[in-house]
Amino acid sequence: MTRLFAGTPFDRPPVCDRCGQLEATCKCPPVSPPQVLTPPEKQTVRLAIEKRNKGKVVTVLRGLSATGNDLPALHARLKNHCGAGGSLDGDTLEIQGNHLDRLLELLSDIGYKTK
Numbered sequence: 001m002t003r004l005f006a007g008t009p010f011d012r013p014p015v016c017d018r019c020g021q022l023e024a025t026c027k028c029p030p031v032s033p034p035q036v037l038t039p040p041e042k043q044t045v046r047l048a049i050e051k052r053n054k055g056k057v058v059t060v061l062r063g064l065s066a067t068g069n070d071l072p073a074l075h076a077r078l079k080n081h082c083g084a085g086g087s088l089d090g091d092t093l094e095i096q097g098n099h100l101d102r103l104l105e106l107l108s109d110i111g112y113k114t115k
Helices: 073-083 100-110
Strands: 044-051 057-061 087-089 091-097
Touching: 044 100, 057 100, 073 087, 073 091, 073 100
Parallel strands: none
Antiparallel strands: 044 057, 057 091, 087 091
């Protein structure tokens, strides 16, 4: 028979992760439900090639809302597919280089409409 030793985490009463009080006395508001994502089939992505300072070329994706998407995960997937860097600024995704054809193919495979 296994017994709990005094002072182990299992011997202590559960506490709230946010405020540190006992769960029975915690007055924190309930955790909001997880974000509902908009399906890719209902979204249109606009792709463009832009030229930046010193002649650098960047592929820019616009038209995705930050609230209905997991943009950091999508951005990481796009960068890995192209083998390039990039940045995420609000709801604008940038991929370094001219990867228009690759991104059009990948986004259509995922289910996004593209323009």
